[in-house]
Amino acid sequence: MARVFLENDAVDVRLQEQEIRELQDEWETATGRSITNPKDQAEVAQKANDVAAAKQALNDARRDLRQFMRDAADRYVKASHAQPSIPIVTPSSGISSSKVPPFLNVQQPSSMKIADPDKFSGDMSDYRRWKFEIQNVIAVRTNIDTDDRKIRYARSRMEGAGLQWYEMYSRKRVQLSAEPNPDGMEQTRRKDEYQDFLNRLDNTFQDPLEQQTYRNKVKRSTQGTMAFNNYAIHFLDLVNRANLHPDTQTNTFLESLNPWVLRAWKPVTMPDTYDELVSSIRIALQIDDTIKQAERNAKNRNSTNYGTSSRYGTSNISNSGYSKNSASKQVGAPSIDSSSPGPFLVNPEKPLYKLRVDRGLCTRCGMKGHD
Numbered sequence: 528m529a530r531v532f533l534e535n536d537a538v539d540v541r542l543q544e545q546e547i548r549e550l551q552d553e554w555e556t557a558t559g560r561s562i563t564n565p566k567d568q569a570e571v572a573q574k575a576n577d578v579a580a581a582k583q584a585l586n587d588a589r590r591d592l593r594q595f596m597r598d599a600a601d602r603y604v605k606a607s608h609a610q611p612s613i614p615i616v617t618p619s620s621g622i623s624s625s626k627v628p629p630f631l632n633v634q635q636p637s638s639m640k641i642a643d644p645d646k647f648s649g650d651m652s653d654y655r656r657w658k659f660e661i662q663n664v665i666a667v668r669t670n671i672d673t674d675d676r677k678i679r680y681a682r683s684r685m686e687g688a689g690l691q692w693y694e695m696y697s698r699k700r701v702q703l704s705a706e707p708n709p710d711g712m713e714q715t716r717r718k719d720e721y722q723d724f725l726n727r728l729d730n731t732f733q734d735p736l737e738q739q740t741y742r743n744k745v746k747r748s749t750q751g752t753m754a755f756n757n758y759a760i761h762f763l764d765l766v767n768r769a770n771l772h773p774d775t776q777t778n779t780f781l782e783s784l785n786p787w788v789l790r791a792w793k794p795v796t797m798p799d800t801y802d803e804l805v806s807s808i809r810i811a812l813q814i815d816d817t818i819k820q821a822e823r824n825a826k827n828r829n830s831t832n833y834g835t836s837s838r839y840g841t842s843n844i845s846n847s848g849y850s851k852n853s854a855s856k857q858v859g860a861p862s863i864d865s866s867s868p869g870p871f872l873v874n875p876e877k878p879l880y881k882l883r884v885d886r887g888l889c890t891r892c893g894m895k896g897h898d
Contacts, residue, residue, distance in 0.1 A: 533606055536599035538670045542679050543592045549683070550588050553690075554581035584694045587701060641667055647732075649688025654732040655768075657684070658725075674721040681724070692731055696724070741769035745776065750785045755812055758784075759805045766801075773801035780804065791815040869893035 532540060557577045562570055644660035647653060661681050665671050671680050682693045700720075703713055716723045734740065745765045750758045762780055766773050780801065781789070792811040798804040865888055872880045872891060883890045 531603050532596075532599045533603050535670065535672070536595075536602060539673075539676055539679075540592070540596060540599065542676065542683065543588065543595065545683060546679060547585065547588045547592060550581065550585040554578070554585050557581045580694065584697070587698065591701075644684055646684050646686040647689040648686050649692065649732065651732055651734045654728075654734075655737075658728065674719070674724075677721045678724050689732075696727060737768065738770050741765055742771065745769050745771065745779060748779075749783050750788070755784075755788060755808065759809075763801070774799070777801055777804050784808075788812065865893060865895045867894070 557574070558581075560574060560577075562574060564570055641664050643664065644657060647657040661684060665677050665680060671677055682690075682697075685693050703709070703716065706713060709717065745762070748762055748765060753761065759780075762776075762783065763773055766776050777798070777800075781804075788808065792808050794807055794811075798807050865886075869892060870879065872883070872893075874880060875884075875890075879893075880890050883893055888895050
């Protein structure tokens, strides 16, 4: 007869089954690994140790799963007797009265969908990223709600040296949990196993010089080609990782900015905090950008108006007949306005002079009625 579990226990069973599949793969990989030099006793011994360790981890996980399933089955029976009015459904169909179904239909709040983080291979430079993403997933997945589930989920996102460390931790955890008379320190560990797990992770993978490293980065930081908003966030991240208070680093921040940013910023008083400083500079840059855009728009508009006025002025002067452009236009024109004097001419070779002669006009001014 198939075992039956509460919904939360079923989730835990699936997590442990996934862990066993991964341990099975690791054992098979270790077993199938070829030895490059059979005469090298150290290499032969190393493979044997790796195979034995992988097999032991696999056996421990299988044993833990069997015990957990027995306990989960008992919890299901007790819950079904204590809450007979709760609707019960099978995984594949509706309500069944002929047999005990495998799950209690207890409504659980839906979990937010967040992708699993990339696995952690033991690299110290990647530890902070991995730990943050692991805790973020655990915070929103409502079914990962016990210390054991949190630890097992973290284990599912480990590989390489990280996974080797977990196997050692897991064996030590089993040994400590089996102590019949735990001391005060062990009792404290059992009350908050997940925090103890995180502390052990930090002691192993957190860069011991991380704080000093980031303090040096704060001192050497420069804006470079980064946009101001992006750089302000980047600088604040460095300060936080260096375990410094942002309000004590305002001068360092100002000295790291590009000169054109400082020229655009004209504060009346110096801000007291880092947030106020960033906000003040951000507003100044926005105002400076708005003014420059207005100047560009005004320049384009004035250039257009100036060209239009010139054309209007040329047209008016041309109509009066006194401009050089007007004279040129009159030379090529098919008719001459003889009601008003035109350009004064004395050279008989000029085309306009010859045209006035042909039409019987005054050759000097272009009017008729006099010689």
